[in-house]
Amino acid sequence: MDLILLLTALLLARAVASLVRAVVARRRQSQCYLLDYVCHKPSDDRKVSTEMAGDVVLRNQRLGLPEFRFLLRVIVRSGIGEESYCPRNFLEGRDREGTPTHQDALDEMDEFVDAAIAKLFLKTGLGPRDVDVLVVNVSMFSPAPSLASRIVTRFGMRDDVAAFNLSGMGCSAGLISLDLARNALQTRPASIALVVSSESIAPNWYTGTDRSMMLGNCLFRCGGSAALLTNDPSLGRRAKMALRHLVRENTAGDEEAHICALQREDGDGRVGISLSKALPRVAARALSLNLGRLAPRILPVSELARFVAGSMCKKLLLSGGHATHGLKINFKTGVEHFCIHPGGTAVVEGVKGSLGLDADDVEPARMTLHRWGNTSASSLWYVLSYMEAKGRLKRGDRVLMLTFGSGFKCNSCLWEVKGYMADKGVWAQCIDEYPPESITNPYMEKYSWVNDVQGDTLMF
Structure with missing residues (x-):
């Protein structure tokens, strides 16, 4: 009888130990770590100076003095200095009605993607084929194939990479993408996710005179970010944040x-x-x-x-x-x-x-x-x-x-x-x-x- 009780106790102890290990392993797997991130700095020849901002505003021949004064007030109050960046088609005067092209939008995205993602891989020592999950968000531009597919192609990622493309989500899409990446990682043990965030400015200049629609022209600028996340505990030890x-x-x-x-x-x-x-x-x-x-x-x-x-x-x-x-x-x-x-x-x-x-x-x-x-x-x-x-x-x-x-x-x-x-x-x-x-x-x-x-x- 004592032997049976001893064996039962040992089996229960082993079962509890196994359960504890499973819970700990699951908790570790559910962790989401930030390995590193990169923000994009466009080239200096794309800076929007005071001179440039004024010239772009004046290109809209429909503006009367009230609309022009309104735009200047918005620019002054915006809090933006003279070193933010705009797309090349603005600099070249091709932002006028009918002239921005689909290629302008693609060029803007490619310049950001090529620089930011390559720099992120270089910083972390990881490569495109290490990525298990890719989440891309650009609210105002949704080409076919998607921007996510474009990144997979340009960097030669694996055939089984889980790629997600978000559009129409606005300025809050960065954290929505982060949430999506975290959830995707929970179903994939010891994996890596790449989250890419930007916005398409090149084809989205408003050329009318509706004041509620003119504000965006004064506030939005070019930029973008790329971040690598993981739920791998071994990589988590070198992570910046959790x-x-x-x-x-x-x-x-x-x-x-x-x-x-x-x-x-x-x-x-x-x-x-x-x-x-x-x-x-x-x-x-x-x-x-x-x-x-x-x-x-x-x-x-x-x-x-x-x-x-x-x-x-x-x-x-x-x-x-x-x-x-x-x-x-x-x-x-x-x-x-x-x-x-x-x-x-x-x-x-x-x-x-x-x-x-x-x-x-x-x-x-x-x-x-x-x-x-x-x-x-x-x-x-x-x-x-x-x-x-x-x-x-x-x-x-x-x-x-x-x-x-x-x-x-x-x-x-x-x-x-x-x-x-x-x-x-x-x-x-x-x-x-x-x-x-x-x-x-x-x-x-x-x-x-x-x-x-x-x-x-x-x-x-």
Whole structure:
């Protein structure tokens, strides 16, 4: 009898040990690590100076003085400096109606892809045939074969690579692609995913006079990013960061949210992206919903308890009022760095106010906007690169990425720094110049003559 009990105990112990090993192995497999990333720096001959920006705006012969003044005000308030980049067809004057071609869009993508992906492979020591999953997102350009297929062909990737191509997802597509890659890796043990993010600017210049559709011409610039992810524990030991949480919010079920950032035709049949006046309100709602789901996952119990207690007290003391009015969760109790989508000055300032951040917290986003402009889905990686170039990311630090996009979507994720991060990357040649003591606006002096046309003062 004792022998039977002993054997039973041994079998149970072995079974428990096997179960524990299986759970640990599964958990390791479900981990998602960032091996490295690269942001694209176009050649210097594609920079958009004040002179160039003014020339491009003036090419639209349909603009009257009110529209011209409106565009200048948008440019001045955009927060973008003089060293962002545009497609070559803009520089060559081929952005006029009817002249951008399909090849212009392909050339823009190829120049980015060839440089960024090759550099990423060189940095990591990995090659195209090591990639098991490929996710590509470019919102405004969807050729056939897809851009994902184009990358597979250009780099000679394996026949069994799982390739995904996303379009129409807007500025939030970077984190959507990250989520897709993470999910794909969970079904493939010890695998590698390549995530490629960019936007097609070359064929998408709006040539009409609808103010809601003219804004995009002033805000978007060329750029792109490529990142290598893995769930392989052996590779994870050399990873820069580990993905801890990712939350996606899609408010497209609400009609106002769905149409606040919409590609459409104007009254004259010219296509562009319309940004409605409801956008700030829609974005604030999406942000609130997203953070409401994210906060319990990343913040300490003490901070959550403080917020709940404060809400209850206000509800008791202020009958009929909003319980949480003036009361905010302190996200700094669970996050050291904030990687905010630099969609524009209003976007950055809006998030700053909503989260109760200070100027240092939003400095990376503001400087990214100034240097690179809004590069759509790849923007977050430029912000992260700024933090790394400044040497601010220490092992164990937590980084919150937050982005918005048409739909309307608000996505967020939390990274934990695992390895040494001090690569200056795409900021190498200019990081010491940031942040400047003051950001001057060259458009003020350059276009002051507009004041004399009507004799009034532009409300910059």
